[in-house]
Amino acid sequence: MAGECILCGKCMEVCPLLRATGREELGPRAKADLCRVLVEDPDLLSEARVEKLAGLCLGCGRCRAVCSQGVDVPMLVAGLRQAHPDFKKWLWKTWLVRARELWSPGSTAARLIPKQFHTERFGPMLKMLSGLKGGPGLTPFLKIASFPDTVRGENMLLFAGCTATYVQSRWLMTALKLLDGLGVDVLPGEFKCCGSGLQSAGFADVSRSMAEHNVAVWRNAGKPRVVTVCASCKAGLEGYIACFASDEEQAEWGNSLLPLSEIIFDTECVISTPIHERLGYHHPCHATGVDRAGLFLHYALNGIIEMATDRECCGFGGVMRLGAADLTEPVNAACWDTLAGASVVVTGCSACIGQLKATAPHGVRVGHWLELIE
Ligand code: SF4
Ligand code: SF4
Incomplete structure (x- = not known):
């Protein structure tokens, strides 16, 4: 795939890492070129150098979305990561695979660690962990006045994702109440993690076993539509390949994925309490195409979202956060520059929420847009 890159540079215009650091060698074109060179001559670079570059x-996927040659740079990078495993990746894998056991106690433990141990190096990660768990969340002020009948009586599965589940x-609960209001019958089905974080970190085998499990849950339920509440989960589910009986079934799966924001788009909302906050919206990188969550909020809130990101990535970066946090910081800073002045920031991706909560300026609260709904 790397060999199909024509070095046009289109991807360079959208890479948040390149924009924030100004370092061309970190951009997608350089990565595609590096992968091509390594296929031709695997001994060209030392193991340590390849591991560092990997x-x-x-993993934001913005370069993939604009490439006319179908070059999937995050997938190429995932291949490099798979070929060059290291401890940080193992740690990341354990964290993702054992979400059920680790996330809730890990978040509680991080809250108990005194502030003096939040060093420059570990502070942001501990803050992110402590912000993972519930807490009071945002104050809701959006009331659904009436639901449309567009999906009433339909059977669907809910893919809530690890963060909402654990x-x-x-x-x-809000997602289930909204589906109930829409008249959707939510079918039972125990999904596992979408596997996208594992895929991106280079654990293709573990990711694939999760994909096979999730596709089996969907098949056993009669292939209904699958509602999602997280942009990254949806992108991960959309990326499933090689676990379908045919191309038609793969297309069926892709067509079955439905963001909750899309089906509540036509609900009538009222603002139940006067808002004294300045609202910001973060557009997740993985919300490709029309960002229905952003649009829903724009109309539901009658245009009172005052600032919104468009090209800016939150800078989370998954495994990159563990290995090169210093390079993610300018990406994150550019995101907050765009949101400057907001006192509440909402978005529709659990990874972005974790990162933005951990890095929010003093007094700024961050949450899922679902938290705004009463
Ligand atoms: S990866 Fe795609 S968009 Fe980027 S330089 Fe190569 S062909 Fe162009
Ligand atoms: S996935 Fe994102 S950060 Fe990585 S090269 Fe592509 S645009 Fe840049």
């Missing part, structure tokens, strides 16, 4: 990608039960 860590330097946020640590943010409020998102899960």
Whole structure:
């Protein structure tokens, strides 16, 4: 795939890592070129150098979305990571695979660690961990006045994602109440993690076993539509390949994925309490195409979202956060520059929420847009 790169540079215009650091060698074109060279001559670079380069990608997917040649740079980087495993990746894998056991106690433990141990190096990660778990969340002020009948009576599965399932039960409850209001019958089905974080970190085998499990849950339920509440989860589910009986089934799966923001788009909302906050919206990198969550909020809030990101990535970066946090910082700073002045920031991606909560300026609160709904 790397060999198909024509070095046009289109991807360079959208890479948040390149924009924030100004370092061309961190951009997608350089990565595609590096992968091509390594296929031709695997001994060209030392193991340590390849391992380092493999860590330097946020996995945001913005380059993939604009490439006319179908070059998937995050996938190429995932391949490099798979071929050059290290401890940080193992740590990341354990954290993702054992979400059920680790996330809730890990978040509680991080809250108990005194502030003096939040060093420059570990402070942001501890803050992110402590912000993972419930807490009071944002104050809701958006009331659904009436639901449309567009999906009434339909059977659907809910893919809530690890964060809503294990640590943010409020998102899960609000999503279920919205589906109930829409008249959707939510079918039972125990999904596992979408596997996208593992895929991106280079654990293709573990990711694939999760994909196979999730596709089996969907098949057993009769292939209904699958509602998602997290942009990164949806992108991960969309990326499933090689676990389908045919191309038609793969297309069926892709077509079944449905963001909750899309089906509540036509609900009538009222603002139940006067808002004294300045609201910001963060557009997640993985919300490709029309960002229905952003649009829903724009109309539901009658245009009172005052600032919104568009090209800016939150700078989370998964495994890159563990290995090269210093390079993610300018990406994150550019995101907050765009949101400057907001006192509440909402978004529709659990990874972005974790990162933005951990890095929010003093007094700024961050949450899922679901938290705004009463
Ligand atoms: S990866 Fe795609 S968009 Fe980027 S330089 Fe190569 S062909 Fe152009
Ligand atoms: S996935 Fe994002 S950070 Fe990585 S090269 Fe592409 S645009 Fe840049």
